[in-house]
Amino acid sequence: xxxxxxxxxxxxxxxxxxxxxxxxxxxxxxxxxxxxxxxxxxxxxxxxxxxxxxxxxxxxxxxxxxxxxxxxxxxxxxxxxxxxxxxxxxxxxxxxxxxxxxxxxxxxxxxxxxxxxxxxxxxxxxxxxxxxxxxxxxxxxxxxxxxxxxxxxxxxxxxxxxxxxxxxxxxxxxxxxxxxxxxxxxxxxxxxxxxxxxxxxxxxxxxxxxxxxxxxxxxxxxxxxxxxxxxxxxxxxxxxxxxxxxxxxxxxxxxxxxxxxxxxxxxxxxxxxxxxxxxxxxxxxxxxxxxxxxxxxxxxxxxxxxxxxxxxxxxxxxxxxxxxxxxxxxxxxxxxxxxxxxxxxxxxxxxxxxxxxxxxxxxxxxxxxxxxxxxxxxxxxxxxxxxxxxxxxxxxxxxxxxxxxxxxxxxxxxxxxxxxxxxxxxxx
Ligand code: LLP
Numbered sequence: 001x002x003x004x005x006x007x008x009x010x011x012x013x014x015x016x017x018x019x020x021x022x023x024x025x026x027x028x029x030x031x032x033x034x035x036x037x038x039x040x041x042x043x044x045x046x047x048x049x050x051x052x053x054x055x056x057x058x059x060x061x062x063x064x065x066x067x068x069x070x071x072x073x074x075x076x077x078x079x080x081x082x083x084x085x086x087x088x089x090x091x092x093x094x095x096x097x098x099x100x101x102x103x104x105x106x107x108x109x110x111x112x113x114x115x116x117x118x119x120x121x122x123x124x125x126x127x128x129x130x131x132x133x134x135x136x137x138x139x140x141x142x143x144x145x146x147x148x149x150x151x152x153x154x155x156x157x158x159x160x161x162x163x164x165x166x167x168x169x170x171x172x173x174x175x176x177x178x179x180x181x182x183x184x185x186x187x188x189x190x191x192x193x194x195x196x197x198x199x200x201x202x203x204x205x206x207x208x209x210x211x212x213x214x215x216x217x218x219x220x221x222x223x224x225x226x227x228x229x230x231x232x233x234x235x236x237x238x239x240x241x242x243x244x245x246x247x248x249x250x251x252x253x254x255x256x257x258x259x260x261x262x263x264x265x266x267x268x269x270x271x272x273x274x275x276x277x278x279x280x281x282x283x284x285x286x287x288x289x290x291x292x293x294x295x296x297x298x299x300x301x302x303x304x305x306x307x308x309x310x311x312x313x314x315x316x317x318x319x320x321x322x323x324x325x326x327x328x329x330x331x332x333x334x335x336x337x338x339x340x341x342x343x344x345x346x347x348x349x350x351x352x353x354x355x356x357x358x359x360x361x362x363x364x365x366x367x368x369x370x371x372x373x374x375x376x377x378x379x380x381x382x383x384x385x386x387x388x389x390x391x392x393x394x395x396x397x398x399x400x401x402x403x404x405x406x407x408x409x410x411x412x413x414x415x416x417x418x419x420x421x422x423x424x425x426x427x428x
Contacts, residue, residue: 165200283371306341
């Protein structure tokens with residue numbers, strides 16, 4: 001990860017010292033490397049350069065408009081899961097014809113918005129949704145291109161909360177139901193279904209699960225074709241894992257080989273929906289030490305970032321490496337510590353039981369691999385304003401989302417009439 005590294009002992013994102021950004025924007029903040037994101041995109045695109053393939057960036061991983069636009073400029077489409085993400089993708093400049101829409105709970109309003117926008121595919125997750133899409137599109141005088149998201153009943157062997165490929169999950173339609181769903185689609189006005197999609201989970205490092213899922217997709221494609229249905233597009237989902245521990249990343253070339261071996265000879269256009277792979281390792285959450293305090297057998301380093309800013313450690317037991325902004329000397333004494341936030345919950349931690357050098361009040365540190373599912377999952381719990389997002393390109397940086405204020409959050413709230421009078425007699 002040379003774009004995010006120590007140079008002369010100082011943590012840099014590309015050519016910009018993290019401390020310089022901290023001085024300009026305050027802490028905490030998210031910081032992303034443009035060059036790293038684009039390198040990841042290019043690597044993904046290169047792995048499938050010999051195929052008719054489109055990469056639909058999974059906007060949920062990092063929905064900042066600048067990030068979406070950077071991928072769009074590089075040639076990516078977008079995978080969206082809500083009207084909000086659809087609007088973001090369009091606003092960032094992704095052509096509607098390169099947007100796919102996934103998710104188990106798309107409302108009729110969201111389906112209508114997608115049809116009106118003219119997106120290239122709605123991935124259908126149930127019979128009821130297929131009928132709803134048909135009705136919505138027919139009412140608009142349109143024919144909506146649809147894909148069927150199948151559930152292949154494959155265990156992706158990842159964290160339970162981000163596993164989607166098994167029969168007991170809410171996602172997709174049992175793959176055995178595919179012929180009946182295609183037959184229904186053929187009979188409905190308003191939809192045209194010629195695509196299968198699958199997404200079995202996230203942060204996958206065991207690629208054999210993909211092999212199992214794609215083999216089933218292949219069998220379903222052949223079965224559907226034998227029944228007279230066209231299947232010309234396969235959306236293979238996202239999920240490739242990254243190296244949170246700095247070591248064990250999923251192997252892109254091995255993944256591409258599995259794709260080739262399982263579905264490469266079907267003559268289908270291929271779609272991919274990577275999110276974490278493209279942005280995860282490109283980002284840092286930078287925080288400042290508020291104070292350190294001794295605990296039982298370890299130190300607590302209290303920083304100004306918290307679980308509301310980065311919820312992954314407490315929600316998924318996720319590991320994010322901690323990088324002090326100034327590189328510790330190799331022989332610096334290290335001790336066991338937790339990096340924690342100021343929120344009133346024991347689940348409020350960024351890192352636990354790490355061997356790290358001493359930190360003092362005012363020191364800067366960064367949680368690595370925070371470019372995916374970081375800022376997008378943040379909340380304002382404890383009335384902590386959303387933190388800025390900063391994009392670096394070479395020696396330049398730009399605040400691509402400014403810091404919220406508590407006043408802006410309060411401005412959305414209203415007193416009900418029965419509480420409008422202030423205790424002192426004034427009106428609120
Ligand atoms: N396509 C579909 C249909 C998805 O549901 C997802 C992620 C993706 C693509 C992108 O997956 P990726 O390539 O990023 O693994 N918040 C969790 C991850 C949730 C993933 C949900 N779906 C986390 O922080 O680990």
